Amino acid sequence: MKVAIFFGSKSDKDVMKKAADVLTEFGVEYKAFIISAHRAGALLQKTIKEVEADGFEVIIAGAGLAAALPGVIAGSTTLPVIGVPLECISEKSNGLGGMDALLSIVQMPPQIPVATVGINSSKNAAYLALQILAIKYPDLKEKLQAFRAKLAKDAEASGLDVKF
Numbered sequence: 207m208k209v210a211i212f213f214g215s216k217s218d219k220d221v222m223k224k225a226a227d228v229l230t231e232f233g234v235e236y237k238a239f240i241i242s243a244h245r246a247g248a249l250l251q252k253t254i255k256e257v258e259a260d261g262f263e264v265i266i267a268g269a270g271l272a273a274a275l276p277g278v279i280a281g282s283t284t285l286p287v288i289g290v291p292l293e294c295i296s297e298k299s300n301g302l303g304g305m306d307a308l309l310s311i312v313q314m315p316p317q318i319p320v321a322t323v324g325i326n327s328s329k330n331a332a333y334l335a336l337q338i339l340a341i342k343y344p345d346l347k348e349k350l351q352a353f354r355a356k357l358a359k360d361a362e363a364s365g366l367d368v369k370f
Contacts (some may be wrong), residue, residue, distance in 0.1 A: 207343055209335050210236040210257045212250075213268040214275050218292050222268045228332035232349055237262070243269070243278040250275075254282045257359050259288075263342075264335040268328060270294035273310035276320045286338055289320040289330040322341070325336065 209229055213222045222238065229236045241250045257265065269275035275287030289311035293304030296335035305326035312322045323330040340347035
């Protein structure tokens with residue numbers, strides 16, 4: 207079970223680390239790459255081929271602004287790609303709060319889909335990757351089921367004795 211995590215800039219590292227943390231929690235191997243689709247296209251294509259050859263099964267790709275990275279990856283592989291729209295926070299930011307990235311990722315052309323999670327929601331991308339992998343790996347499916355059962359139990363307990 208292996209998941210590749212791509213993002214285009216060092217400034218995205220803190221947000222994308224949350225995906226890595228979830229994968230680690232569930233015992234899923236990952237490898238992360240910082241590669242810009244715009245600035246290093248040849249390196250990106252080479253790395254996608256290596257990821258495929260190395261047996262990775264799902265790709266998580268985070269990108270902000272024009273958010274081309276998830277779509278470029280999806281157009282270069284048949285592995286499932288989960289896009290994480292990222293909010294760009296800098297003085298050069300366009301002030302759209304990640305909506306530009308969200309719309310860029312979710313509006314892929316027909317036949318080249320990218321599953322898309324919420325803005326900065328790399329944790330949810332990891333959980334979706336786990337669900338995809340759980341189709342093939344029964345042990346992971348059991349871990350996810352136990353995790354969901356605990357979530358339900360915690361939610362029930364927290365709503366039963368509310369104090370103001």
